[in-house]
Amino acid sequence: MTKPLxxxxxxxxxxxxxxxxxxxxxxxxxxxxxxxxxxxxGGKSTFLRSxxxxxxxxxxxxxxxxxxxxxxxxxxxxxxxxxMGMVFQQFNLFPNMTVLExxxxxxxxxxxxxxxxxxxxxxxxxxxxxxxxxxxxxxxSLSGGQMQRVAIARALAMEPxxxxxxxxxxxLDPEMVGEVLKVMQDLAKSGMTMVIVTHEMGFAREAAxxxxxxxxxxxxxxxxxxxxxxxxxxxxxxxxxxxVLAQ
Numbered sequence: 381m382t383k384p385l386x387x388x389x390x391x392x393x394x395x396x397x398x399x400x401x402x403x404x405x406x407x408x409x410x411x412x413x414x415x416x417x418x419x420x421x422g423g424k425s426t427f428l429r430s431x432x433x434x435x436x437x438x439x440x441x442x443x444x445x446x447x448x449x450x451x452x453x454x455x456x457x458x459x460x461x462x463x464m465g466m467v468f469q470q471f472n473l474f475p476n477m478t479v480l481e482x483x484x485x486x487x488x489x490x491x492x493x494x495x496x497x498x499x500x501x502x503x504x505x506x507x508x509x510x511x512x513x514x515x516x517x518x519x520x521s522l523s524g525g526q527m528q529r530v531a532i533a534r535a536l537a538m539e540p541x542x543x544x545x546x547x548x549x550x551x552l553d554p555e556m557v558g559e560v561l562k563v564m565q566d567l568a569k570s571g572m573t574m575v576i577v578t579h580e581m582g583f584a585r586e587a588a589x590x591x592x593x594x595x596x597x598x599x600x601x602x603x604x605x606x607x608x609x610x611x612x613x614x615x616x617x618x619x620x621x622x623x624v625l626a627q
Contacts, residue, residue: 382409384443385542385573386431391440393426393597400426402597403440408542408575413568415584415605416577418594419620424577427594428546431575432464433457445541462490465535465543469551471527473519473534479506480515483534491538498537505533509563525556529563536567543567545576561587581624585609593617 386408393401400423408414416424429435431442433449442449444460452460473482483502487493493501506512509529519527528548535543545564549557561583568574568587578584584591584605591608593601593616601614609625612618 382411384408385410385412385445386575387441387443388431389441389443391427391430391442392438393423393430393435394438400597401430401437404597404599406592406599406602408573410541410573411571413572413574413587413589414576414592415588415590416575416592416594417579417581417584417620418600422594423597424594425546428544428575428577431544432461432466434466462538463541465538465540467528467531467535467543467545467548469547471519471524471531473527473530475519478516478518479511479522479530482519482530483537486534487537501537502533505536506530508536508566509533510559523556524552525559528552528556528560532560532563532567542573542575545574545578547577547579549578549580579624581609581621593620595620 384407388404388406391401391404404427416427418424426435430437433442437450447460449457449460480499480502483505484498487498487501488495503512503515506515509532511526511529514522514526522530549560552560557580561580565587588605590602591605592599593608593614595616601608601612601617608617609621612621
């Protein structure tokens with residue numbers, strides 16, 4: 381039976397008078413791969429960043445594994461965020477640490493893992509993302525695609541229950557996009573719960589269980605990839621897809 385992992389109830393986010401998220405109620409179940417698409421300014425990144433309260437909702441609730449995150453102290457939130465891996469557009473790696481040290485840092489500091497266990501796990505994750513040969517390299521010597529793969533490995537090192545991706549390929553050169561999407565596709569196949577904001581329509585079509593189309597702060601349409609891409613119902617979805625797929 382599918383188990384709700386994240387329950388979003390009447391989520392509203394305003395910046396001043398600007399309503400960015402307008403009364404969203406949705407459920408993300410364990411094992412779901414949800415890809416959120418839509419034009420820039422539609423609220424996608426704000427929505428994603430609300431799931432772990434990097435953006436505090438103006439009103440509404442975000443329940444994660446049965447706990448309402450709204451109203452928790454920062455310390456309580458940090459505990460919850462350990463179970464929610466996040467990968468951003470920018471890689472945010474520590475430049476003064478090797479790739480291996482970047483991945484080991486949080487498990488050792490936050491989860492009190494010993495060095496041997498953290499090192500073993502880091503090597504396993506680097507192998508998974510195809511970069512174990514770069515364990516002793518510093519981030520500045522890596523390509524953008526390699527840095528993003530390290531960032532994914534770093535998030536996975538905390539053994540999260542869900543992975544949130546905020547346009548993980550938008551800062552990359554086109555030839556590096558594929559290597560990052562490949563890692564994400566493998567992750568999706570492994571059963572990891574994932575919520576991904578992306579402009580990569582091919583990836584959305586192949587990897588998603590559900591595609592959510594966001595427009596003007598609401599989820600205007602959602603469905604299986606085949607339905608969304610071949611027979612969208614909403615005029616805004618049709619308009620958006622006709623533009624992006626024609627490029």
